[in-house]
Each structure stands twice: as C-alpha cells, then as structure tokens.
Amino acid sequence: MANVIHAENLSLSYDEGKKKIIQNAKFSVKRGEFVFITGRSGSGKSTLLKSFYGNLQPTDGSLMVGGLEMKAIPRKKLQELRTHIGIIFQDYKLINEWNVAKNVVLPLMIAGFSLDVQKTQAQRLLKHVKLSEHANRFPLELSGGEQQRVGVARALAKTPLIILADEPTGNLDDYSSGVIWDLLENACSQLETTVLVVTHKIPTVFSLPYRHFTIEDGGVYEIH
Amino acid sequence: MKYIKEHLMFILPMMAILLGIDFYLVFDRMTSNYEAALRDGYSMLAITKKEMNTQEFKKLNAEISESSRIDKSEIIKQISSNQSKKDVEDILKALPYFYTLKLEKYVDMDSIEKIKKSLLKSTDIKRVETFGDSYYSKYRLFSFIKFTLKVFIFFMVLVSLFLVIKQMEIWGYKHRQRIQVMEIFGAPLMLRSGVLFRVALSDAFIATLLIVIFFSYLRFIWAGSSGVNIMIEQKEMLFQLKDIAILLASSVFIVIISVFSVVLGIKENEE
Numbered sequence: 271m272a273n274v275i276h277a278e279n280l281s282l283s284y285d286e287g288k289k290k291i292i293q294n295a296k297f298s299v300k301r302g303e304f305v306f307i308t309g310r311s312g313s314g315k316s317t318l319l320k321s322f323y324g325n326l327q328p329t330d331g332s333l334m335v336g337g338l339e340m341k342a343i344p345r346k347k348l349q350e351l352r353t354h355i356g357i358i359f360q361d362y363k364l365i366n367e368w369n370v371a372k373n374v375v376l377p378l379m380i381a382g383f384s385l386d387v388q389k390t391q392a393q394r395l396l397k398h399v400k401l402s403e404h405a406n407r408f409p410l411e412l413s414g415g416e417q418q419r420v421g422v423a424r425a426l427a428k429t430p431l432i433i434l435a436d437e438p439t440g441n442l443d444d445y446s447s448g449v450i451w452d453l454l455e456n457a458c459s460q461l462e463t464t465v466l467v468v469t470h471k472i473p474t475v476f477s478l479p480y481r482h483f484t485i486e487d488g489g490v491y492e493i494h
Numbered sequence: 495m496k497y498i499k500e501h502l503m504f505i506l507p508m509m510a511i512l513l514g515i516d517f518y519l520v521f522d523r524m525t526s527n528y529e530a531a532l533r534d535g536y537s538m539l540a541i542t543k544k545e546m547n548t549q550e551f552k553k554l555n556a557e558i559s560e561s562s563r564i565d566k567s568e569i570i571k572q573i574s575s576n577q578s579k580k581d582v583e584d585i586l587k588a589l590p591y592f593y594t595l596k597l598e599k600y601v602d603m604d605s606i607e608k609i610k611k612s613l614l615k616s617t618d619i620k621r622v623e624t625f626g627d628s629y630y631s632k633y634r635l636f637s638f639i640k641f642t643l644k645v646f647i648f649f650m651v652l653v654s655l656f657l658v659i660k661q662m663e664i665w666g667y668k669h670r671q672r673i674q675v676m677e678i679f680g681a682p683l684m685l686r687s688g689v690l691f692r693v694a695l696s697d698a699f700i701a702t703l704l705i706v707i708f709f710s711y712l713r714f715i716w717a718g719s720s721g722v723n724i725m726i727e728q729k730e731m732l733f734q735l736k737d738i739a740i741l742l743a744s745s746v747f748i749v750i751i752s753v754f755s756v757v758l759g760i761k762e763n764e765e
Binding site: 323349353377379424 | 671672674675679680681682685
C-alpha cells in the first residue's frame with residue numbers, strides 16, 4: 271500500500287534552526303495504519319505532528335505528506351492538503367461562537383459544500399458521535415468529553431486521508447477517553463483513514479493492530 | 495451599548511477619512527476654477543522685431559497657449575495727438591511689435607522664468623516682461639493655502655486610518671480563534687476574512703451614507719441659504735454624483751487593506 275507519510279532524514283527545529291527538536295528521522299506510514307507516537311514531555315511529539323499539517327516546515331531532509339513535499343510547500347498546496355487532514359487537539363480548538371452543528375461541518379464549509387449537504391452531514395456526524403441532541407448548543411455549554419467528540423466529528427467530516435490527534439484524551443476521564451478511542455478505531459478500520467495519535471499512554475484496551483513510534487533525544491524510533 | 499461603541503469606533507474614523515477625501519475633492523474643484531481664473535487673467539508681454547503668430551511663439555515654448563498683437567497706434571495714442579500724420583507713421587514704423595502671451599496652465603515663478611528665457615533665445619524677440627511680482631504674490635498665497643489644507647487633510651486621513659486599523663485589530667483579536675482554526679483546516683484567505691469583511695463593510699457603507707447625506711445637505715440646502723456668494727454661485731462644486739462612487743471605492747479599499755493586514759497578521763501558532 272502507498273505511503274501516506276514518508277520522512278527521510280527529517281529534522282525539525284524552532285528559532286530558525288537554533289533549537290533542534292527532531293533530527294535525521296526516517297519513517298513511513300501507509301494508508302489505513304494506526305500509529306501511536308509517544309515520548310517524554312518536550313520530546314517533540316507535538317512538533318512532529320505539527321509538521322504533518324505544515325504548521326512547522328522541515329529544516330532539513332524530506333517530509334512527504336499525501337504525496338506532497340512539505341519543505342517550502344506553497345501556501346495554496348498546503349491549504350489544499352489540509353482539507354484532506356482531520357486534526358484533533360487536546361484543547362479541542364472549537365469555535366466558541368458557533369453552535370456544535372456548525373463546528374462539525376467546518377471542513378465541508380471550507381470545501382464549499384451546499385448548506386443542505388452541510389445540514390445532512392452535521393446530523394449524520396453528530397449521530398455518529400452520539401451528540402445529536404446537542405446540535406444547537408455552543409461548545410462552552412458542553413463537557414470536555416462532549417467537546418472532544420465534536421472535535422472528532424469535525425475531523426471526520428470530510429472523510430479525511432489522515433487524522434492527526436494531539437493528546438486527544440489528555441483532558442478526559444476514562445469513560446470519555448474510551449469513546450474517543452472507539453471513534454478513532456472505527457475511522458481507521460471502516461474508512462481506511464490513516465490515524466496518527468500523539469499520546470503519553472497507549473490505551474490498555476485497543477482492538478486494532480497498530481504501530482508505535484517513540485521519540486527520544488530527537489530521534490524517532492519504532493517499537494516492535 | 496458595547497456593540498454600538500464597537501461600531502462607532504470604526505464608523506467615526508472612517509467618516510473622518512471620507513470627510514477628508516470629500517473636502518479634498520471640493521477644494522480641488524474650487525481651486526481648479528480659481529487657478530483657471532488666475533491663468534486667464536495672466537499674460538506676459540513680448541516685444542518683437544518682426545510680426546509673429548501664436549504658432550511661432552508655441553515653437554519657442556509649448557506652454558504658450560495664445561498670442562495677440564497689441565495695436566501700436568493704441569500705444570502711441572497719447573503722444574500722437576500733437577504730431578503730424580507723417581511723424582506718427584515714422585514713430586509707428588520705428589516701434590517694435592507688442593504681443594500679450596497667455597499660458598496653457600497655471601505655473602510657478604520658475605516656470606515663468608524658463609518661458610521667458612526660452613523666448614529670449616530667439617533673435618526676433620527683443621524683450622519679455624513677465625509682471626512677475628504681482629503674479630508671484632498671488633501664486634505664493636494661493637500655493638500656501640492649498641498646501642496647508644492638503645497637509646491638514648493628509649494628517650486627518652492618516653490619524654483616522656490608524657484608528658480604523660486599531661479597531662480592526664480589536665475585531666481581529668475577537669475573531670482570532672476562529673481565523674486560526676479555519677486556517678488549520680485549510681480555509682483560504684477570503685473565507686477566513688469573511689466575518690471581518692461583513693462587519694467592516696457594513697460599517698463602511700453606513701459611514702459613506704452619512705457623509706453623502708452631509709455633503710448633499712451642504713449643496714442642496716445650506717449653500718443656497720448661506721448668503722456666501724461663492725457658495726451660492728458654485729454650489730454644484732460642493733457635491734457631485736461621482737463623489738458617491740469615489741467615497742464608496744475609498745471606503746471599500748480601506749476595508750480591504752485593513753482586513754487583510756489584520757488577518758494576515760494572525761499566525762496560527764499564536765495563542
């Protein structure tokens with residue numbers, strides 16, 4: 271199967287190369303794979319994830335995402351790529367002035383789908399994450415777990431090629447965390463979406479086969 | 495209350511900018527008329543050895559718009575009354591030719607001197623009188639008034655522009671989270687700026703409408719009853735239909751510049 275992400279001698283850094291985070295990383299991720307990325311706090315897990323959606327560009331080496339070289343990627347191409355990536359954040363990053371339904375269909379809105387399609391999809395997605403009754407409520411009226419489910423629904427809205435999740439259960443209790451893991455497992459197995467999750471701890475109950483990368487001293491290593 | 499204050503903080507400086515722009519337009523129209531009157535009232539005197547026509551003067555300097563010969567008999571009228579007809583004819587023969595020269599446009603003293611020099615290069619022209627002193631004093635006064643008003647309008651527009659951008663920054667800060675999230679999900683610039691455009695454009699239209707009402711009032715109601723002759727005679731200078739288009743285009747332009755400057759200034763990593 272084709273590589274969705276391919277890194278070759280990838281280096282990432284902040285402050286114009288002064289603060290090196292990832293050095294000479296080499297790895298590939300194929301379509302439909304589920305990958306956990308772990309490591310100590312400050313090891314560069316989130317930095318690596320950011321590079322996958324072009325929030326940070328490689329300082330050295332090569333990083334291909336969805337067939338596009340991320341180093342010096344043109345703005346227009348990056349925008350296009352991002353419409354095929356669903357991103358889930360630890361702090362949810364929902365738009366607080368929009369109701370839940372509107373938040374969920376943001377990727378469809380960006381892609382220019384009609385209001386009718388957006389409405390239908392919002393109902394389907396909210397049913398999928400079991401939040402149908404909250405469609406007209408605002409994010410700040412929901413619990414953390416519910417907000418994260420909205421975040422997952424938003425990430426799934428356009429059936430993305432890749433889902434990137436940065437500590438998606440970091441702020442949630444065990445029950446809510448379990449719901450989020452189920453949703454991500456389903457996305458991976460049913461939609462053949464590649465899922466990369468940055469986490470401190472791999473869930474104990476997880477039914478899908480997965481790969482495990484860990485980051486240590488700037489290197490990215492796979493644990494078999 | 496907060497909502498009204500927020501919008502007034504945008505509408506008022508935008509009105510000041512548009513007021514500045516329309517005052518500039520009015521002033522420009524008024525001064526163009528005055529300049530034309532000054533230009534029409536001004537002429538140089540050229541004394542030539544032979545008869546010359548406008549084309550010949552134009553060849554020497556393109557700034558000259560027309561020439562007219564001064565009748566020599568008019569010049570010697572006072573001294574010819576006691577002279578015999580032959581003497582008068584001899585005087586007329588001995589006299590050079592006199593021409594008044596008008597200019598294409600209203601120019602400064604340096605240009606007048608240049609015109610004089612270019613005319614004197616011709617061996618057919620004996621002398622050129624520019625009547626510089628009277629022209630120069632009028633020109634200086636007029637230029638000073640024009641300059642001060644333009645400087646005043648410029649600074650008024652500049653300060654107001656800063657206030658508009660400041661208010662846009664406040665709105666940008668208010669909508670920062672939304673703009674960042676939209677950018678992360680690949681929204682193009684126009685979609686990210688949409689909300690700011692909606693707010694700013696509606697306020698810009700309100701500001702334009704208020705200025706149009708103000709200047710229409712000046713032209714159609716105030717000017718007629720002001721008792722000021724120049725206002726009564728030239729009230730159409732106070733407001734013209736094309737001003738609406740200029741004001742609208744200016745306000746839309748200001749909105750586009752300020753919205754883009756704010757949205758492009760928001761980085762997706764900023765908290």
